Structures are given as structure tokens and as C-alpha cells.
Amino acid sequence: MINPHQTLFDDAQRIVFLTGAGVSTASGIPDFRSASGLYNQNVRAEEYLSHHFWVQHPDVFYDYCQENLYFPEAQPNVIHVKQAAFTQQNRATIVTQNIDNLYEAADAHHLINFHGNLYDLYCTKCQQAISYAEYQTTRLHQVDGGEIRPRIVLYDEPIPSQAAQAAVQAVTQADLVVIVGTSMRVYPFAGLLDYVSQETPVIVVNQEPLTLSRATLDYIGDATTYFASLQV
Ligand SMILES: [Zn+2]
Structure with a gap:
């Protein structure tokens, strides 16, 4: 097919891609919000992936993450690759809710990981960076027994201010906004749309229409x- 919005892309210099889980499903990564609980089918992902749950049950949190979030074999697909190509031309910024590292794998520039990155791991006792290979074998830092965790935004944690400010600046200056693979229902990410100029076209690429x-x-x-x- 001929892309229906090709001209809009050709004319844009400050594209912002606002993206979510639907970008990575084609790479074999399921939307964790629909994943079932390991130990209790009635416990939702939002409960497992909260700071208070991690504090109370670090072992269950660890198992949940290993089972439902980490897909180290996954490769970027054409969506990541094309968006990354626009960023490599300095014509686009990607603001993603995904934490799967696939935009990095596609060599995206100007990337804002709004909810962090699963492979950015650190010891919460000594703050040292930890490799994914080590985290795969243990949730405790060998040196000091500290709990290792990924630098992702849990449901009861705030967005890091640097990422939030960079995202607001990008959408404020955008001359084309492209929403891909997200229902735009999770705040504060969804609120980024409020900063987009009324003159800026907004494209939605999604399995279902959005309200x-x-x-x-x-x-x-x-x-x-x-x-x-x-x-591109
Ligand atoms: Zn440590």
C-alpha cells in the first residue's frame, strides 16, 4: 500500500512518536497489563508492579518480572526501525511507555523512555549498576546482599522529572505527532497530548479507534x- 500520511511525514521536521505496547507485540512481547498473575489470578499487573509490593514481596516481584516482562531474545520490528530512522535524521523524538529496550536495539536517537528500561538495573543498597546476566541468576547483589531492581517506573512511583520535562518539551515543539500502539489511557503519559499545538496534525495508528x-x-x-x- 501507499502510506496515507506520507506527505505529512515528508513535510515534518519535529515529529514526535508517542508509543506503547502495541509497537512491541509484533516482536513477540505481550502487553503485560493483560498478563495473568503467577500466584494469584486475581492479582493484577498493577499490583505486582508497584513499589509497595516490591518492598513487601521482592521474591514474588522478581519472579513476576522474569516471567512476564523480560524477553531478551526479542528483536526490533519494522515499526521500531522506521521510527528510529527518522530520529537518526534528527527529524523525530520517540517518547515511549515501553521498557523493553527494543528502540535501543534499533539504534534510535532522541529516545525518551517515559517509564524507564528493564535492562537498566541497579543495586538499591549500593546503587551500583548490575548486568542483566547477573540479575537473571539472582535478585540479590553478590557483594552486599542488596536488592537489585530495574530502573522502571512502578505504578505508585512518579515519572522521573527529566524524562517528563523532555517529553513535554518535545510535544510542545512538535509539527507532527504520531500515536502508535497505545490506548492513551495511562496517565501522566496520556496527558502529553494536552501540550500539542492545535495546528499540529495528530495521527493515530492503532488496532482500535481512540477517544x-x-x-x-x-x-x-x-x-x-x-x-x-x-x-523515511
Ligand atoms: Zn550492592
Whole structure:
């Protein structure tokens, strides 16, 4: 197919991609919000992935993450690759809710990991960076017994101010905004749309139409098809 929005991309210099789980499902990473609990089918991901749960049950948190979040074999797909290509031309910024490291694997520049990165691991006792290989074998730092955790934003934790400010600046200056693979229902990420100028076109690429506070240009369907047809 010919991408229906090719001209908009061709004319844009400050594109912002606002992305979520739907970008990585084609790489085999399921949306963890729909994953079932390991120990109790009634416990939701939001409960497991909270700071208070991690403090109370670090062993369960660890098992949950290993089982549901980490897919080290996953590779970037055409959506990551095309978006990364725009960033490499200094024409785009990616603001993603994904924590899977696939934009890094696609060599994206101008990347804002709004919710952190699963592979950015550290010991909470001595703050030392820990490799994923070590975390795979143990949740405790060998040196001091400290709990290791990923630098991801848990449900009861705030967005790091640097990421939040950078994201707001990017959307404020955007001349094209492209929402991909996210329902835009999780705040404060969803609130980024409020900073987009009324003159800036907003494209939605998603499996279902979204109900947003402003008019959008919609592509309802498979995002891999959409990005495969897009010329960078
Ligand atoms: Zn330590």
C-alpha cells in the first residue's frame, strides 16, 4: 500500500512518536497489563508492579518480572526501525511507555523512555549498576546482599522529572505527532497530548479507534503494515 500520511511525514521536521505496547507485540512481547498473575489470578499487573509490593514481596516481584516482562531474545520490528530512522535524521523524538529496550536495539536517537528500561538495573543498597546476566541468576547483589531492581517506573512511583520535562518539551515543539500502539489511557503519559499545538496534525495508528480530546487522522489496523509502507 501507499502510506496515507506520507506527505505529512515528508513535510515534518519535529515529529514526535508517542508509543506503547502495541509497537512491541509484533516482536513477540505481550502487553503485560493483560498478563495473568503467577500466584494469584486475581492479582493484577498493577499490583505486582508497584513499589509497595516490591518492598513487601521482592521474591514474588522478581519472579513476576522474569516471567512476564523480560524477553531478551526479542528483536526490533519494522515499526521500531522506521521510527528510529527518522530520529537518526534528527527529524523525530520517540517518547515511549515501553521498557523493553527494543528502540535501543534499533539504534534510535532522541529516545525518551517515559517509564524507564528493564535492562537498566541497579543495586538499591549500593546503587551500583548490575548486568542483566547477573540479575537473571539472582535478585540479590553478590557483594552486599542488596536488592537489585530495574530502573522502571512502578505504578505508585512518579515519572522521573527529566524524562517528563523532555517529553513535554518535545510535544510542545512538535509539527507532527504520531500515536502508535497505545490506548492513551495511562496517565501522566496520556496527558502529553494536552501540550500539542492545535495546528499540529495528530495521527493515530492503532488496532482500535481512540477517544481523544482532539481531532486525529486515524489508521485503524496493523502498525507493521503502516510503517512498512512509510518512506523515511
Ligand atoms: Zn550492592
